[in-house]
Amino acid sequence: MNKNISKEYDVIIIGGGATGAGTARDCAMRGLSVLLVERHDFATGATGRNHGLLHSGARYAVTDHESAAECIKENMILRRIANHCVEENDGLFITLPEDDISFQSQFVDACKSAGIGTEILDPDFARRIEPSVNPDLIGAVKVPDGSVDPFRLTMSNALDARIHGAVLLTQHEVTGVVKEQNRVIGVVLFNHERKEKVKYYAKIIVNAGGIWGHHIADLAGVNINMFPAKGSLLIFGHRVNKMVLNRCRKPANADILVPGDTICLIGTTSERIPYDQIDNMFVSRKDVDVLIREGVKLSPALTATRILRAYAGVRPLVAADNDPSGRSISRGIVLLDHQERDGLSGFITITGGKLMTYRLMAEEATDLICKKLSVDKQCETAEKSLPGAEKSEHPLSIATEKVYTGANISQKSAKDRHGTLAKNISNGDDYEDSLVCECEGVSIAEVKYAINELHVNNLIDLRRRTRVGMGTCQGELCACRAAALLCESSEKSGKAKDDLANFLQERWKGMLPITWGEGINEIQFTSWIYEGIYGLKPDNN
């Protein structure tokens, strides 16, 4: 511990998931001085490993009224404040011959009482508006589901926090908590870039570490009972459905197909895992089987659709305080004031909930922080748009007006990804407009913008900001081009080879459980390029 930084913040927030970034934004907008610390990169926890469903709440309507009501409220807010992160696709709850159709009316009633608009559709009509749906369906209900891009959402919150004066530190892991008697006063951080320890101090420390919050609380000497539930998903090569497809029955495994950007996702499985396994996100063959088997019941076209990747995340579920066995697990928002709960002041935990409800979680946490700091400011996050989502004077169609142009693809893709902020990406220049990532339409200009403005440390960060390498070829063509650009603009070019190897290794990890068919051809081809032509060796990783 060689460094002592004397500046004291109002708040230090631990965790750069949606919850942490949202809380940083809210605190900063209310005028607090904020430091956000994240051990890896933004959205590397559950936030970057979920289903991306903008729940209408319908899924919970029958079983959990409170969550359902929360969802529909936040759903409407996110459509407004984060329109560039959200796709208003709508969803269908379909009844198949094997399901009990009488569930439908119970479902519709429950939705109504939670404030979720429903519309019962004739199966024939449902087949026509959503041609990918299982044609055997005997019932369908339309609900205001949607899709949300968690990377964009988190980054927009982080950007807005920065705009309001917050300081953001990625690659900084909390390894200790500094206490003074019964008060938490700071954190000890390990900087993974420089390999050194630093300390920062604040009046209030917020634990927004998701499932890792259990461990962070431990460091502070308090106990939170987390019950990690692993969920696996499969990414398909292209968008098969345009509406979210759900089964109209009690929630079960692999019964939601979410279209998101260029792909669609089937999920999820759900499996309790021991806490020491939360960093081991392995997808088993059994999981893959279940996902495919159940998925094709929603949309038979999936049988003929290429699978790009498999991945898993861990839900941060918390056991109720009065039941340490974990039998009654809350799916709702958990805000713990450790002063009241454990007699430890200056420390609060915000966890549970969903990606959907991150803003509400942030609001509740910030309300508590403001109360503690005696700051009297109202929350404005439900009204003020995130950067990129402001109403623009230039409608989106302008980008696509040019008639003959390959650049059309990169410009439109950039608008889809960055909303109005896409205006900061230079275009019109042949070189800058040319594509780094051909599958997802990421131009040189967009990569440069991300490197300069969006807090990028390495290729994997770059992927989360731009979708470089998320397409069908999984980095085959773009990884080396992106690496070259990153190299040009950062001084640490010596590390570029390792960075490239890490990136490809991470792509490979997601492909491993589903390697067959075209996928395997492509992987082989990728390895020829990188090992054969560029001489990348296994020991680069």
Place this chain on the structure above:
Amino acid sequence: MKKEMFEPFNSSDNNFEQCVKCTICTVYCPVLEVNPDYPGPKQSGPDGERLRLKDQNFYDESLKLCLNCKRCEVACPHGVKIGDIIQLARIKYSKKKPKVRDMILANTDIVGTMASTFAPIVNPIVALKPVRLMMDGVLKIDHHRIFPKYAGMRFETWYRRYAASKQNDFKKHVSYFHGCYVNYNFPKQGKDLVKIMNAAGYGVHLLEKEKCCGVALISNGLINQATKQAKHNVEAFKKSIVDKNMPVISTSSTCIFTIRDEYPHLLGVKNDEIRNESELATRFLFRLIDSGKLTLVFKKDYKKRIAYHTPCHMEKLGWSIYSTALLKMIPGIDFVSLESRCCGIAGTYGFKKENYKTSQGVGKPLFDQIESSDVDFAATDCETCKWQIEMSTTKKVEHPISILAEALDVEATVKLWQK
């Protein structure tokens, strides 16, 4: 409005996912080589399709620059139907309505009917400079273009008057799909075919009312009309092939390619019952000769140096070998191989003013090869390639069937089977 809502925009046959992004197709695209505005087969085809399934606004009018030459498909090691994907995207997403000019160019048969009736008037008019400039300015048909001349007597008329009655004298029979070009512009090619087939012992019959194959309708976006004509033709083919056991042959590589492949792939018109028995005249003849069922005898004094150009659709069919092998059977032929390259015309594509530069750029390497090959004339199976090469080089172009007809010793050939 309602109709749009029901359009199944997100259903696609998944073939584009076979693409492994090797980019080989991009190297073989003749348009990309000369026009950087074109995104190329990979981007327009498999990559673009994926984006269009996300949002149809990713459709880009630059896809109109595709010649539909299908050379990318021939090159693709993974069998991706790139050209089909591009054509289908144009059909599905293009919001631009075909212009009057496109209608005129596309309706080869109606315009042909009118024009050949008035051929003596039309030919001088189309050739007159002021008229050509008017077509350039108003219709946007490039003024460098010379329209193929319209013949005075249609092939069909000639056939009925002078050939039909003799055809039943033969023991074996085929039907002939002559296509618009033979009918309106160049009946000689049809006459040559009848001459050869008769010499080979086959009676030649016309289909019950053939309609234009529709290739130009497809490329100009007139899909409903194309589909109607396709269905009509498939029925007419069935009457010959299924009912009368008479295969259908054609002298146009483009017509036959369209009927065999584009009908099912682009128009969704099934042709399973007729596909195998619909083929090119040169392939039909070659196979007869190859299986020992036919021998052709050629004139001793026929001596020519010729260069064969492989039309794109022949490349895709993989059939140019039949035409070249037949030509090489003629003892007096000094055969020059040309590198297989697109000539750039692609049917009506090259006639459009906006495409002229691209079209000539694409064809240039081919024209240079022909010019420097010192041949008497060039040979090819496609009528639009013929126009393009004749417009762009000093050489004349003949169809292999016409060359055979010229070189054939009819009497000696007939004697071999008449005994």
